[in-house]
Amino acid sequence: KNQVEQSPQSLIILEGKNCTLQCNYTVSPFSNLRWYKQDTGRGPVSLTIMTFSENTKSNGRYTATLDADTKQSSLHITASQLSDSASYICVVSAGSNYQLIWGAGTKLIIKP
Amino acid sequence: GAGVSQSPSNKVTEKGKDVELRCDPISGHTALYWYRQSLGQGLEFLIYFQGNSAPDKSGLPSDRFSAERTGGSVSTLTIQRTQQEDSAVYLCASSSTSSGGGRGEQFFGPGTRLTVL
Numbered sequence: 001k002n003q004v005e006q007s008p009q010s011l012i013i014l015e016g017k018n019c020t021l022q023c024n025y026t027v028s029p030f031s032n033l034r035w036y037k038q039d040t041g042r043g044p045v046s047l048t049i050m051t052f053s054e055n056t057k058s059n060g061r062y063t064a065t066l067d068a069d070t071k072q073s074s075l076h077i078t079a080s081q082l083s084d085s086a087s088y089i090c091v092v093s094a095g096s097n098y099q100l101i102w103g104a105g106t107k108l109i110i111k112p
Numbered sequence: 113g114a115g116v117s118q119s120p121s122n123k124v125t126e127k128g129k130d131v132e133l134r135c136d137p138i139s140g141h142t143a144l145y146w147y148r149q150s151l152g153q154g155l156e157f158l159i160y161f162q163g164n165s166a167p168d169k170s171g172l173p174s175d176r177f178s179a180e181r182t183g184g185s186v187s188t189l190t191i192q193r194t195q196q197e198d199s200a201v202y203l204c205a206s207s208s209t210s211s212g213g214g215r216g217e218q219f220f221g222p223g224t225r226l227t228v229l
Binding site for chain 1 (some may be wrong): 168223
């Protein structure tokens with residue numbers, strides 16, 4: 001069964017600190033992996049998208065990594081800001097299927 | 113217009129009533145998606161429209177759910193005889209393409225929060 005699991009479920013850190021969010025997937029065939037940021041009451045916004053051949057991609061203070069062998073991805077946030085408080089969702093696309101397999105997300109809270 | 117818009121932003125209805133949710137995609141986007149997001153859960157795919165092709169309705173949870181897309185633009189998701197388990201946020205997204213393994217980036221609207229009492 002195609003599945004995307006994220007950890008931790010929630011995370012609280014102090015402003016300025018770094019953090020890493022994890023994503024494990026069992027999706028076959030694999031096409032690409034995306035990280036989305038979803039602010040409360042808003043729709044998800046794409047942060048990064050990586051294909052099988054890419055093992056890291058950055059978007060400002062966000063850096064995503066992908067290990068296609070172990071089927072794991074991580075999202076590292078550097079020098080966190082209050083505006084980083086949101087849910088971060090890992091999404092995997094299977095083959096040519098446009099239907100995406102969505103993780104439940106990690107709820108990140110940044111405290112001043 | 114800038115992004116995807118949805119209306120209403122919030123809808124409270126009584127069990128058994130019908131509801132209609134509207135989505136205005138980004139102009140020129142040929143692909144349109146409806147998702148449902150329940151509290152603490154990942155997004156659940158409902159239905160997908162691509163141009164003039166027949167929609168993929170494989171994600172609709174029951175025959176009480178239906179959707180249409182008029183003129184390849186605005187879409188309406190209809191839920192008949194609503195049940196309490198239908199309570200969720202309904203998200204609409206559009207993209208310029210769905211080819212290549214779904215690489216076309218999906219742009220999401222703010223969602224409609226549906227509460228069935």
